[in-house]
Amino acid sequence: MNILTYITLIFAFIHFSITAQVEPDNFSQSQKNEMTLVWSDEFNIDGVPNSLNWNYETGFVRNEELQWYQPQNAYCKNGKLIIEGKKETITNPNYTPNSKNWRNNRKYAHFTSSCLITKELHEWESGGYFEIRAKIDTTAGAWPAIWILGTNDKWPFSGEIDIMEFYRINNNPTILANAVWGSNKHRNGTWDSEKIPLSHFTSKNSGWVNQFHIWSMHWDNEQIKIMVDDELLNIINIKESVNPNGKNPFTKENKHYLLLNLAIGANGGKPDIKNKPITFEVDYVRVYKKI
Secondary structure: OOHHHHHHHHHHHHHHHHHHHHOOOOOOHHHHHOOEEEEEEOOOOOEOOOOOOOEEOOEOOOOOOOEEEOHHHEEEEOOEEEEEEEEEEEEOOOOOOOOOOOOOOOOEEEEEEOEEEOOOOOOEEOOEEEEEEEEOOOOOOEEEEEEEEEOOOOOOOOOEEEEEEEEEEOOEEEEEEEEEEEOOOOOOEEEEEEEEEHHHHHOOOOOHHHOOEEEEEEEOOOEEEEEEOOEEEEEEEHHHOOOOOOOOOOOOOOEEEEEEEEEEOHHHOOOOOOOOOEEEEEEEEEEEEOO
């Protein structure tokens, strides 16, 4: 083998290694070729996330979580979206003494974070392929999520798909892949949920929690498949995801939007935020549709 051939092979190997790290083939190329990339954010501009792509939730929002959501906890740097969960005190402008509403009876929030949403900017009919490359923080108190909500009704009749959730169940760090739709109980959904202990991944790869992973969802007329790094986590049968009113939130007449958030506390457990924030990092978000 001459030196030129040897150098060529070395560069080819390096290129293959980098490509494999950035975008594993967790969705066959032939299937992807049948779809069109209809929207993405690569987060390649430092500073504030693109306002044409993202709105924000603000304040106390759901689940009696500890954080106050605010836009300033999300920023782009070195080609990544970074969401920070911080320990800091914010005065609740909606504070009402003796209120029975948890959003109003807390005088202060002692943690802050961000929830970015595509609502009213980018919404998609059911179906397609969603791919997100992200790294989650498994520190106690962290509850990061990549998820989809419907716009045609109130939760849970609107439908929800959790491409990724991480929190603690009985104090055990757990990855979740879920879908939920309506039930006959007020404000209670019908869940199709898979709970995978974090140890399932770390036992095979001791560095798993310090690495980026490909979280994805393939959604067609029959099934919703949720995956991470080629591994199938859950399959939701769309024929079964019917609300009591007979409507199905996961069929093509409904629109949905994407959320990226880092909650603190509640299911995440007691926060262990000391000298540095909890972080949730996203390299890119890509949405493919069959046109």
